[in-house]
Every structure is written in structure tokens, then in C-alpha cells.
Amino acid sequence: MTTLEIVEILVRIAWLVGAVGFVIGLSRMNSPATARNGNLLSAGGMAIAIAATAILILVRQASGTPVAGVAWVIIVLGVAVGGGLGLYTARTVKMTAMPQLVSLFNAVGGGAAALIAIDDYLGLAAGSSVRIDTHIFIVLDIIIGSITFTGSIIASGKLQGLIPGKPIYVPGGQLVTLALAAITVIAALALFVSGTPNLLLMVVILAAALTFGVTMTLPIGGADMPVVISLLNSFTGTAVAMAGFVINNPVLIIAGALVGASGAILTKLMADAMNRSVLNIMIGGFGGGDDAAGAVAGAGGSVRAIGPDDVAIQLAYAQHVIVVPGYGLAVAQAQHAVRELAELLEDRGVDVKYAIHPVAGRMPGHMNVLLAEANVPYPQLMEMDDINPEFARADVALVIGANDVTNPAARRPGSPVSGMPILDVDQAKSIVVIKRSMGKGYAGIDNELYTNEKTGMLFADAKEGLASLIAAVKAV
Amino acid sequence: MTTLEIVEILVRIAWLVGAVGFVIGLSRMNSPATARNGNLLSAGGMAIAIAATAILILVRQASGTPVAGVAWVIIVLGVAVGGGLGLYTARTVKMTAMPQLVSLFNAVGGGAAALIAIDDYLGLAAGSSVRIDTHIFIVLDIIIGSITFTGSIIASGKLQGLIPGKPIYVPGGQLVTLALAAITVIAALALFVSGTPNLLLMVVILAAALTFGVTMTLPIGGADMPVVISLLNSFTGTAVAMAGFVINNPVLIIAGALVGASGAILTKLMADAMNRSVLNIMIGGFGGGDDAAGAVAGAGGSVRAIGPDDVAIQLAYAQHVIVVPGYGLAVAQAQHAVRELAELLEDRGVDVKYAIHPVAGRMPGHMNVLLAEANVPYPQLMEMDDINPEFARADVALVIGANDVTNPAARRPGSPVSGMPILDVDQAKSIVVIKRSMGKGYAGIDNELYTNEKTGMLFADAKEGLASLIAAVKAV
Amino acid sequence: MTAAQLNDLLTALTIFTLAILVGIAVISKVPATLHTPLMSGANSIHGIVLVGAMLIAAEATEPASQLLSLVAVAFATMNVVGGYVVTDRMLQMFRKKPTAPKPATDDAAAAS
Amino acid sequence: MTAAQLNDLLTALTIFTLAILVGIAVISKVPATLHTPLMSGANSIHGIVLVGAMLIAAEATEPASQLLSLVAVAFATMNVVGGYVVTDRMLQMFRKKPTAPKPATDDAAAAS
Numbered sequence A, B: 001m002t003t004l005e006i007v008e009i010l011v012r013i014a015w016l017v018g019a020v021g022f023v024i025g026l027s028r029m030n031s032p033a034t035a036r037n038g039n040l041l042s043a044g045g046m047a048i049a050i051a052a053t054a055i056l057i058l059v060r061q062a063s064g065t066p067v068a069g070v071a072w073v074i075i076v077l078g079v080a081v082g083g084g085l086g087l088y089t090a091r092t093v094k095m096t097a098m099p100q101l102v103s104l105f106n107a108v109g110g111g112a113a114a115l116i117a118i119d120d121y122l123g124l125a126a127g128s129s130v131r132i133d134t135h136i137f138i139v140l141d142i143i144i145g146s147i148t149f150t151g152s153i154i155a156s157g158k159l160q161g162l163i164p165g166k167p168i169y170v171p172g173g174q175l176v177t178l179a180l181a182a183i184t185v186i187a188a189l190a191l192f193v194s195g196t197p198n199l200l201l202m203v204v205i206l207a208a209a210l211t212f213g214v215t216m217t218l219p220i221g222g223a224d225m226p227v228v229i230s231l232l233n234s235f236t237g238t239a240v241a242m243a244g245f246v247i248n249n250p251v252l253i254i255a256g257a258l259v260g261a262s263g264a265i266l267t268k269l270m271a272d273a274m275n276r277s278v279l280n281i282m283i284g285g286f287g288g289g290d291d292a293a294g295a296v297a298g299a300g301g302s303v304r305a306i307g308p309d310d311v312a313i314q315l316a317y318a319q320h321v322i323v324v325p326g327y328g329l330a331v332a333q334a335q336h337a338v339r340e341l342a343e344l345l346e347d348r349g350v351d352v353k354y355a356i357h358p359v360a361g362r363m364p365g366h367m368n369v370l371l372a373e374a375n376v377p378y379p380q381l382m383e384m385d386d387i388n389p390e391f392a393r394a395d396v397a398l399v400i401g402a403n404d405v406t407n408p409a410a411r412r413p414g415s416p417v418s419g420m421p422i423l424d425v426d427q428a429k430s431i432v433v434i435k436r437s438m439g440k441g442y443a444g445i446d447n448e449l450y451t452n453e454k455t456g457m458l459f460a461d462a463k464e465g466l467a468s469l470i471a472a473v474k475a476v
Numbered sequence C, D: 001m002t003a004a005q006l007n008d009l010l011t012a013l014t015i016f017t018l019a020i021l022v023g024i025a026v027i028s029k030v031p032a033t034l035h036t037p038l039m040s041g042a043n044s045i046h047g048i049v050l051v052g053a054m055l056i057a058a059e060a061t062e063p064a065s066q067l068l069s070l071v072a073v074a075f076a077t078m079n080v081v082g083g084y085v086v087t088d089r090m091l092q093m094f095r096k097k098p099t100a101p102k103p104a105t106d107d108a109a110a111a112s
Ligand SMILES: NC(=O)c1ccc[n+]([C@@H]2O[C@H](COP(=O)([O-])OP(=O)(O)OC[C@H]3O[C@@H](n4cnc5c(N)ncnc54)[C@H](OP(=O)(O)O)[C@@H]3O)[C@@H](O)[C@H]2O)c1
Pocket: A325, A326, A327, A328, A329, A331, A332, A358, A359, A360, A361, A362, A363, A364, A365, A366, A400, A401, A402, A403, A404, A405, A406, A434, A435, A436, A437, A438, A439, A440, A441, A442, A443, A460, A461, A462, A463
């Protein structure tokens, strides 16, 4: 065997090793304890795969396989620019802006996959006959890649606020979207049938797909964007796999399929967590106006229901937790349960405090009395004015059966609670509310805190909810 | 393309479909709700794969590829005999004997894998040169397959009681085992180096591997057999994958690797459940002679026999009763009787729970299966970790045909059960044990629980003992 | 060993590796109650070796390999049929229990 | 399309299928808190497209495809580098907290 042949083999092995790294890394990202290490593992696999590719190209040059002289210029330049941009943005972005950045990275990934197919297609001699499967893979790669490219950019823009988050309806947008889909499919079929390269048709497909990505994403409300991004992420994986088929490269196929599948599963999990269905969200995207309407209602944004296990994880890995007890805690007689939970968390090194609003409950000092009865250590009970500055530092604010005393509407005139000093719960990094329903409080008004995107609603009776939390935290 | 070529393609697709069926089926077997359906799914995949193979052979014959005339006789005869045996034994085996039957099926599976490699090896023209990788796969297939074959038979025999369950030590057995391993390796290396077929060396390898399977398994205590069987099951998977490499068949490679890997994981889970380490078990197999020693510990002390009426009084006026079922309950088929007694007591306001030890009985989940069969309400079945704290509050612990899983000796080192987590029966205020005699349990050691002064022994067959108890309780 | 052969081998090894990853990932934390059925289920799957046995039987011309393949087919079939049947029997026990004990359950249990 | 070509295609599809199965099996029930990091992690993985981009760049002779491959390489690298870095930043949040909140932790949090 020639050196080149040997190297080709070794490189394939290195690619396989990289792929295994991706799988193990991804599986370790399922639980908080191992997640970070998993990401590093996956990065290691990536490094191996890329290094091996560079070596492969070098050896090919050495063994005289014609390699364009500018190749290295292109690669080095591209890596420098792309890497620089990626590193800078990733380093400097604000925590709250990370999702839209991920969406951008996803866009360029999809774009790259599409470009590979385009380049390959340009390489086909005009008039030559193209194998049907080659044609299919190229077209799929271009379509999916393009949709992801524009779709992800729109999604990112919506989250960033550059594009209004609320659903945008182009007049007859729904028809446009469907028309585009039709065009794409027809053009694709025409290509397959002809069986020869046809630039014009390909341009049509490209243009249609790019536009489709826009019209598909625009009408979807900002609250649903995380799910959309996850879906597009899964798309990119598929596009990359297609690119793997096009240039017949196993590692692209494996890694692409891996992301395509796991991304799809993840998308479903996300949608479930927001108790929405993926189809629902996308169909909504195709003009289900009522859906979007609902999202806007209740002072914008939809309510996110959350399960005990998720809350348990948040609490267990938090540094500062502030418990906000309200009337609901009293009715449910959950004061002992809440103390038990707090002790559990403290054993894990979490710092727990109670925010006591003067008029929480139904009588002055209701909460102090209640919690004292449950032997909550006094130093942990903080009066409103003392605790309010601390919410900004709190990882989780756990609101239990409190409503009016947390209602930001009080800061604005014109509401029944206006002017009432409130606990600045909405300052916390993350908010969890335990109550039985969206039922109103004493003042009988909606509470926009519950529709804050930082808020997760754990719908349960205070006592039962806390019981499940205690169990879940023990299980963490 | 010729018909044959097309069919070959279609068959490969069918095989892939079958493999997917295995994966989905296996994943559905992770939870009780979907398990049965998962098994059927997997069986469906198997049916598809086999049917496709039959068709392939037919078409090959049709298109004149030389196929031995007797081929179909062999296949039909083999399927008839093997299928008949499998169906009959699987249908008629007693539930408690299932593990050893599974072990038998595993043995023949491994045997078949080895036979494929042997047949292939016989096919190699003498003096011809054999590619190193071919040689490696053939040898690995033969070695692993043979070890599984004999090893599984021994394991089955031990569980069936045909071979004494307790560790058997051949004089210098450890040395023999190591010698065999050495021989196998050396012979294998010799083969690889020579690079030509060598029947003699292959026979040596075969014989050594077969014997190794025996000497490896004999010294392992019967209590560890489920783990050993699971390990050998994973071996068979690997052997089948090797066979796939030998005859270059993808579905064998995929399914084999699938079982090899999942089997390994499962083995670890099982060992954890009996808190043993797999290595520990196998090394123990390599001459952990001290095992039997600690058995004597804690013997002696006087035994207090007790009559049904006294027990009935205790139970009838108790507040909390914990029933501890064991292997004896299973042999006596007393599950219905125990439920009847429990219901009787509950009518009298006694709170009855069942303490389920993960390895009580002779197969994991044995007790759950048994009591579920008797329709004991699920909520009353408590896993070991949940119930252990409650023994201290129990007025009476009623031990029925359980021994090792209650043996306090497990808390001390130096006994065969050392380190096995046990039910803290000795914490109960009063203890009643129903068993026929002072006979030993699986681990073959005395149980100091029986000589505890809190303990009363009701010597009877589990079923009869319970019957008399029921009568007595009614009479109270 | 030519580069082409090596490449084919590598492809086979890739498939092997991926199948192993599937096998690892597919077993999540199973309740101890399901260990035996799961083991038995996996055990039936490697009965796929029957496919191999059939294929060598189809090629068997020598009496020797005819005998070998006969045994192989019989063994493999026993693995397949017995394996699936016994697994199914085990799993019957896990049927969701009706809140009120249905006689059906008892019958099934007795039958098994 | 010859049988040989079809066989190669089928092999590729087999690998594709197995990889999909791995992808499905590898995601167990993840706590919602990890959804975003996990998405971001998967997002970095498809940056593997960089390998493809490099390979076409190495073949690029036409100005057109030189331009295309330059953009492709830049895009892919951005996906890889940015993806892993941002994911790591997200995951710093999940570092097991010291029993006594160390200022170090706060700094890290602040820094990120
Ligand atoms: N402290 C005083 O001296 C005093 C006296 C009179 C009036 N007030 C007024 O009372 C209010 C006190 O504010 P607050 O936030 O403490 O209470 P709140 O605003 O009255 O809201 C209590 C919330 O708890 C939930 N809840 C009720 N039962 C529950 C249960 N068993 N488990 C879980 N959640 C339950 C209810 O929502 P769901 O139905 O959805 O569960 C309700 O929205 C203020 O408006 C204050 O002006 C106070």
C-alpha cells in the first residue's frame, strides 16, 4: 500500500474515534454533574477529526494528488475569520443573549452544509448524466441547509429583538409559504427526472428554500423560538449528513445523523416542557393566528409549566435560593414541608432565605407566625426591604402560594395593587411559582410575573407540590 | 442488474429493518409497561430477517448458484428439531426454572456461532494463505463461542441443581484455568503468525476454550449465576458479531454487537443489584477459596420453636406487620396463602407490608413476579431501601422461606454473603420465621437471625404453615 | 491485504462500533424486576446467528460441513424460538394489574 | 446504477440508520434546565461540516468554488469554535457548588 493509502485508512479511523467522542460527550450532557466534561469530550473528538483532515490534505499534496495551491490560504483564512468571530461572540455575549447566538451558529452550520452541495453541483460537467441518488442528496442538502440558514437568522433576530418577537403576518403569507414549498418540490422532481445538471432549476430551488426559511419562521411567536431553534438545529444535522452522502464522507454522515436524531428528540422534550406540541408551534407558524393570539394574551408571552424534577435540579445546583411564601402556603398548611425542603437544600450547601412581605397571607405577620411555628430559624426570615436588593443575586426565587405581593403591576399606576410595595421577585435569575392554577389572588388581577419567561409554574397544592419537590431533591 | 442482484439488495434492506426492530424492541423492554410489546417487536424483526434469508437462498438456487441439494433438508430438519425443542421447553418450564433455561438457550446460541467459524475454517484449502483479519475473527469466534457454550451449560446445571450450587474447587483448578488461557492465546498467536490453515492448532484452541468455559464457571457460587449468565449472554453476542465478520454478514455484526454491548451494561446493573462487582465475581471464580470459610461464623445459640396459635395472637394484635418472602415461599407456591393471611390481618386493622429484597428467590424480581401473580396490591410491595427503616417500627416481622436475604452475617466480612445488602429484619420488635427446618439457604450458611432471642421458629412448609396461621387468626 | 480490503474491513468495523454504541445507549437504568426478562430478550436477539447458519447450510457440500450446519441451524433455532417464547412468558407477569384482580390474570399465571 | 454502487449506497444508509438510532437512544429524559446547553452542544457537533469544507477547499481550482469553500470553511469554523465555547459557558452554571459559597465561584459567574 502507498503511504497515501495508509494515511487515508488512519484518517478514517481518526474520524471514527471523533464520532465516538461525539456520542459519549452527548450522552454525558444528559445530567448536570457530567455535562461540562461531556462537552469537552465532544470538543476533543472534533479536534481529532479536524486535525486528521488537515494531515490527510497535506499527505495528498505530498503524494502529488493535485491540490489547488490556494487551498491552504483558503483554509487558514477561513478558519482564522470564522474562528475569530465565533470565539469573540461566544466569549462576549451576555448570558441572556446566548440562545440567539446559538441560533446564529446553527445558521452558519446549515449554510456551510448547503455550500458544499452547491460547490459539488457546480463541479458536475454540463450535460453529463447525474445518478438519481447523487441528485437527491445534493438537492436535499441544499434545501434543508438553506431553510436552516435563513430560518435560524430570523429566529435569532426575533430573540435579539431586531425583529419584533410577536408573530408577523405577511399578507397571504400562508399562501406564499405553501407556494414556495410547491415550487421547491416541483423543481426538485424536474431535476431528478432530467437526470442532468441544470443550474437554473437549482437556483430556483435555492431561492425558494431560502425564502421559505424566512416565511416559515416569521409568523411564529418569540415565546416559541427556543423550540424552533432546536428544530432547525436538528435540520442542520440532517443537512450535514446529506453533505456526507454528497462528498461520500462517513464522519459527516454519522455526526449529522446523530445530531439530526437527538435534536429531534430534544425538540420534542422542549415542546413538552412548555406544554406545546411541535406540530402545533410550526402549524401555528403557518398562520394559526389564534395560537399566537393566546401567546400575546396575559401581558405577552405564554405560561411555562415545569415539573418537580426540573425544579429540584435548579434548586439543588443553586447557590442562593429565596423562598417567597404567600397566602397559599398558609391555606395549605405547608410551613413544615417548606422548612424540610430548605434544610435539605442547606445540607447541599445551598443558601436559603425567606422573603417575608408585610401583607403576605391574610393577617399582618401571618408568614412570620406560620414559619416560626415550623421552627424556621429566625435569621433566615428577611423583611421586604432587607431582601429586595438580594433578589438580583438569587439563582432561584421559589414563590409558594404568593400572588399579589409579587405582582409587578403594582409598580404601575392604574391597577388595584398599584403603589403596594412588592417583593422584587422578577429580579431573580430564575423564578419558580407553586400554585394550584392560574387562579387570581386577593386583589383579583392577573400577575404578569407568571408570564415572565424566567418563570416556571409548578401547578400543585402548596403542600403536595413541596412534598414532590422534597422527594425529587433527594433523588438528585 | 440481474434478479439475483436485486434480491440480494432487498434482502440486505430486510436485514437492516430486522436490526432496527431489535433496537426498538430492546429499548421498549426497559420499562414494564412496554416490555412485552418490545419483545414482540424484536421477534417480528427476527422473523423478517429469517424469512428474507430463506428467500435469498431460494433465489440463489433459482439463478443457478450451486446450492447443495441437501441444503433444504438440513435447514428444515434443523429448524424443526431446534424449534420444537425450544418451544416445548420454553412452554413447559416452571417459572422458577426459567433462568437456567435461558442459560441453555444462550449456550446453544454460542455453540452455533462457534460452529459457523469452524465450518468456515474447514472450508479453507490447506496450504492456502489466510488473511490475518480473517484468522483473527475466526479464532475469536471459536474461542468466545466455545467458552459460552460450556460455561452456560455449567451455569444452567448449577441453577438446576444438577451440579452443586456452592463453589467447586478442582485441585489446583486456578492453575488449570490459567494454563488453558495461556495455551489458547499461544496457539492463536501461532496461527496468526503462520498465516495458513492449521487444523491441529485449531483443535487445540477449541478444546482449550471448551474446557476453560467449565473451569471458569465451576468455582463460582450459584448465587452469582444470574450475573454469570448475563455475562455469558454478552459473550454470545460478541461471538455472533465475530461470525458476522467471518461470513461477512452485516446483520450478524449489528445484532451481535448490540447484544454484546447491552448485555455488558445489563451485567453491571445486575451485579450492582447484588452489590457485587463483576470482576469480583469472576475473580472469585478463579479461586476465592476463603468464601466458604466465614460460613461457620455466628452459628450456635438456642432456637425457640413457636406454634401457630401464639403467632396468630401476635399478628392479630400487632399494629405493623412486615412480611418477608423468600425462595421458600416460591417453592411452596404459597403466594396466594400469604395474600389471604394479609387480607385477614388488614380487616382487623393491622397494617401489612411486604419487604422485597432484589435478589430474594432465584431470579431478580422473583418475589415481585410471584406476589403480582397472587394479585397482592402493588403499593404493599416495598423495595429494600424503602422498607429497611420501617423494621424498627414493626411489631412483627413474618419471614416466610427467606434466609440469606435476612442473614446479619452479611454485615460482617468473611462470609459468602458478606457485603450483600440485607433486610434489617433483626430490627423488628418480634420475629417469626416460617421454614421447614434449620436447613440452610442458597449461600449454604447458618443464619444467626434464627438464634436471635426475638425470633420464634414456626417449622412448617410455607403453604401449610400459612394455612394453619390463617385458621388460627380466624379463631382469635 | 490491499487498501480496498482494508477499507471494507474498516466499514464493517464502523458498523460494529455504531451497533455497540446503540447497545450501550439503549439500556437505561432498568428496575431490578426487569433484569431477567431483559437478559432473556437480549438472549433471543443473538439467535440471529440462525441467518448465518442457514447461509452456510446452503453452501454445505462436504458431509462434514453438512453435519456442522445442521447442528448450527438446530442450535440457533432453539435459541430464537425458545428465547422469545420464554421471554414473553416472563413478561406476562408484568401486565398492568387490573385494580380488581381479574380471574383472567390467575388463569394466565396458572397456564404459564 | 450498478449493483456495486447500490451496495455502497446501502452500506452508507446502514451507517446513517445506526447513527440515527444512537442519536435517539442517547437522549434520555433531560431536566429542562439542561435543554438549552444540550441543544447548544448538539449544535457544535454538526460543526463537523468543517471537515467537508476543508476537503472541498483542497480541491477548489475554479475561482467560484474557491470562494464557496472559503465561505464554507469560515462558516463551519464559526459553528465549531463558537458552539463549544458558548456551550461551555452555559455549563459553568452547573458546576457543583462548594459547601461554602466561594467568591471564586461568584467571579466565574460574573466573568461569564
Ligand atoms: N396580610 C394581611 O394583613 C392581609 C389582610 C387582608 C388582605 N390581604 C391581601 O392578601 C393578599 C396577600 O397576598 P399573597 O400573595 O400572600 O396571596 P394572594 O395574592 O391572595 O394569592 C394567594 C395565591 O395562592 C394560591 N393558592 C391558594 N390556595 C393554595 C394552595 N392550597 N396551594 C397553593 N397555592 C394556593 C392562589 O392561586 P391558585 O388558586 O391558583 O392556587 C392565590 O393566587 C394581598 O393582596 C394582601 O393585600 C393581606
